[in-house]
Amino acid sequence: MKAMVQDTYGSPDVLEFRDIDKPPIGADEVLVRVRAAGVDPGVWHLMAGQPYLLRVIGFGLRAPKVRVRGRDVAGSVEAVGENVTDLRVGAEVFGICEGSFAEYASVRADKCAPMPASLRFDQAAAVPVSGITALRALRDAGQVRAGQRVLVVGAAGGVGTFAVQLAKTFGAHVTGVCSTTKVDLVRSLGADETIDYTREDFTDRTGHFDLILDIAGNRPLSRLRRSLAPRGTLVIVGGEGRRWLGGMDRLLRAVVLSMFLSQHLRGVFPQENREDLMILRELIEDRKITPVIDRTYALAETPDAIRYVHKGHASGKVVVVL
CATH class of the missing domain: 3.90.180.10 (Medium-chain alcohol dehydrogenases, catalytic domain)
Structure with missing residues (x-):
């Protein structure tokens, strides 16, 4: 072959x-x-x-x-x-x-x-990979609930496009962060609001979001926490960093810091299985995600x-x- x-x-x-x-x-x-x-x-x-x-x-x-x-x-x-x-x-x-x-x-x-x-x-x-990652970030690590204010950083990427749609399916109010050329795409996926990061720093919205998904980012935890509600949850989904640890060092700092905060800082480690694939399959067939x-x-x-x-x-x- x-x-x-x-x-x-x-x-x-x-x-x-x-x-x-x-x-x-x-x-x-x-x-x-x-x-x-x-x-x-x-x-x-x-x-x-x-x-x-x-x-x-x-x-x-x-x-x-x-x-x-x-x-x-x-x-x-x-x-x-x-x-x-x-x-x-x-x-x-x-x-x-x-x-x-x-x-x-x-x-x-x-x-x-x-x-x-x-x-x-x-x-x-x-x-499979992106859909399961988004599902577990929201459902398991983020424990998303209807009515919550959810921010998806990297909303136009592989995981982000699924995260926006899934968060809406869970009943959340969704804000997507993306670049200027991708705003229309993120809106078409169901985002209630969009933030063009080339024009606005989402961390200026102090204490605004109940759940933040930071996808493949490298922003300092202090900046992300500014936008998080006092008892909100930050979920780190992947990340970029230096050659030895990549984004793992930032995730480890988040886990340790979370022990001393009212805010919850977590990572997501997808466990690949048929059950989650079947959930995604059903949502696709029901036209809730694409x-x-x-x-x-x-x-x-x-x-x-x-x-x-x-x-x-x-x-x-x-x-x-x-």
């Missing part, structure tokens, strides 16, 4: 488009013929091996253990493991795996689900797709189509 393969850490230039063997499947896995694969910022971090903490915790100290990148996947089942009873050959599925930038991928059965019938493969591939796609690339163009996402200007998701 054709795949984007990396033998060393580095820039997108380390990815090579070449032939490799199809991946084997275990008893609890299915072999998926990949039709589309989403691209998120995490792909760049795993490809580059940065922050270096990733290498230390098991992704490969000197070279990546997983040679094919890509986690979001949508496609059709080609074969099933002996313990898999609820998925059949030919079923169209979406989910999360390791190695979706390839013609075939092995996927754990408990990390994939039947694809929403209303979506194309490229749309379905935009959902994936937003910025642009698509062919499999051989995956390095360009990753470069584009890493620049941070994508509206919604970027998807590789096969």
Whole structure:
């Protein structure tokens, strides 16, 4: 099969488009013929091996253990493991795996689900990683409730576009922070208000928000807390930082600081599972949320797709189509 393969850490230039063997499947896995694969910022971090903490915790100290990148996947089942009873050959599925930038991928059965019938493969591939992250940030870490004032920082990105729609589904009053060119998009997703960060500093709204989702940001905690209600909750969703710890040091400071505050400062660590995929599937079928796609690339163009996402200007998701 054709795949984007990396033998060393580095820039997108380390990815090579070449032939490799199809991946084997275990008893609890299915072999998926990949039709589309989403691209998120995490792909760049795993490809580059940065922050270096990733290498230390098991992704490969000197070279990546997983040679094919890509986690979001949508496609059709080609074969099933002996313990898999609820998925059949030919079923169209979406989910999360390791190695979706390839013609075939092995996927754990408990990390994939039947694809929403209303979506194309490229749309379905935009959902799993970002959708689950947004869902868990709001529902689990943020414990969002109807009527709350929710601020989504990074509202036009992959996670942000889902977060805006989900927060509205939960009954919140949603304000989205984005750049000038993306204001209309964020409004179209249901945001009650928007803040153009090139014209206004949202931290000037002192004590205004019950829940803030800071997505892939690096703003100081002191600034974020200014906008948070006295007993509000800040959820840090990813983040950028230095080469060794990335945004992990900011998250650790937030957790420690939270022990001495009436405000709640938390992170989100998505646990990928079929149950959350099924929740997202139902919301999509009910037309309560819809994936937003910025642009698509062919499999051989995956390095360009990753470069584009890493620049941070994508509206919604970027998807590789096969």
